[in-house]
Amino acid sequence: MELPEKSVKVIVSGGEASPAPPLGPTLGPLGVNVGAVVSEINRLTGEFKGMKVPVTVTVDSATKNFSVKVGIPTTAALIVREAKAEKGSGKPNLAKVGDITFAQVMNVALVKKGSSYAHTLKSAVKEVLGSCVSLGVTVEGEDPREVCRKLDQGAYDEALRAKDGRQQAAKAGEA
Secondary structure, three states, rough: OOOOOEEEEEEEEEOOOOOOHHHHHHHHHOOOOOOHHHHHHHHHHHHHHHHHHEEEEEEEOOOOOEEEEEOOOHHHHHHHHHHHOOOOOOOOOOOOOEEEEEHHHHHHHHHHHHOOOOOOHHHHHHHHHHHHHHHHHEEEOOOOOHHHHHHOOOOOOHHHHHHHHHHHHHHHOOO
């Protein structure tokens, strides 16, 4: 007995999926229009252009209908994009690859918050700052560890409240 739905999980470059492997050979036997799937993936991952993005394609084997669920790129990939760097530093204590603003750190934290273990925006920001340390990315010219100390002392509380408040208002508007 054939299962009605089959899921395929792949990692694609945002906005640059093609029918070449791994997608084409995996989806072809399921009888779905591979071109339509690739177009949908590219439409949904366009905002993550050039970044590796996890994607799940679910195909109903009876109707050949499909759905595409896009995951979120890694925190490192989001930080590297914000810093406009090619990649993280091989020697983050010695060589810095870029600098981002605290607002950019908060934006990355908000994107990742849903898939993070952090319960608050402040905790999510700390996770992002930790990744900045590992990647060799400074925050407004400072070592991310120093920014984290200031965060603990309340230096960014007003910015966090404002950002979190706007986020809550946007969610309330969607409901």
